[in-house]
Amino acid sequence: MQVQLNGEGREIPNGWTVSDLLADLRIESRYCAVELNRKVMPREQHASCSLKSGDEIEVVTLVGGG
């Protein structure tokens, strides 16, 4: 199925959870936050939250800034 990940279309298997996606991206989940359809998805729910076709996902981290 197709989702929007950080503003770009991406094909992922049906039934994937947020955790599956982060693992596939090899992202250090400790350092990131996930937003699903413009709402923060708390990390405790990453493993249980199944993604749906058309979902908009943002994965962010901290960078240098003023």
Add this chain to the structure above:
Amino acid sequence: MTVLPADKPLVLGNHVLTSRLIVGTGKYSTLELMQQCLEASGSEVITVAVRRERLVDASGRNILDFIDLKRYTILPNTAGCFNVEDAVRVARLGREILRGLENPGADWVKLEVLADTRTLLPDPVATVEACRELVADGFQVLCYTSDDPITARRLKQAGATSVMPAGSPIGSGQGILNPNNIRICLEYLKENDPDYPVIVDAGVGTASDVAFAMELGCDGVLLNTAIASARDPLRMAVAMKQACESGRHAVLSGRIPKKLYATASSPTEGVITRALG
């Protein structure tokens, strides 16, 4: 060594700080240099930005590997946001990351809602609205704003933990362009509330700008570019630390009034020369 009575701490909501200098982590040529400069600045609070993960090169080094999370309180900003919704989203994402890291910075945000890419001046109306929304959501909001005293007052009324007027545009290095406006901000914000914290955020070019901000009576200074883009950032970090302390000592000491004519420092009695006609 002279021992002075301890200064009162800088209290920002439930954060109690000894250092009155807050520094950013952007624009450093290397993360190692950033780390050394943070240490040299003596700051306890450091600002960071929230950005999309680079999905292409996720193995790249993360800034968090270079920040001692036990030592520093992280202050996430909403830089790059040009409307209320985005600023609120970014603040919540920053909080989510810091909660996961168990950093005390999870309860606050440096709110920036910008209006214009060229000047990076804040949108005062959107900043007030975003501040209200974030306060309602439980954030302690430190508000970047212009030096306009009326907006400053509105932000305090909206529940801002601290109002942070810019000395001059972000990264411009122009220092404090309108000290009178900063003075009026201080007067308005501290009226019947002398401990309300006011921090100069943005515009600092060199150490004397920091000292001047503190001498005006500001409670702290937030800066980034002036250290990170100096020819020798490490030495400038030391200069900023000392300037912040010097300015604070000066304002606590009380400057002498300015007078038009000279007053001799040496005794006028007992001079062996003849008096001037």
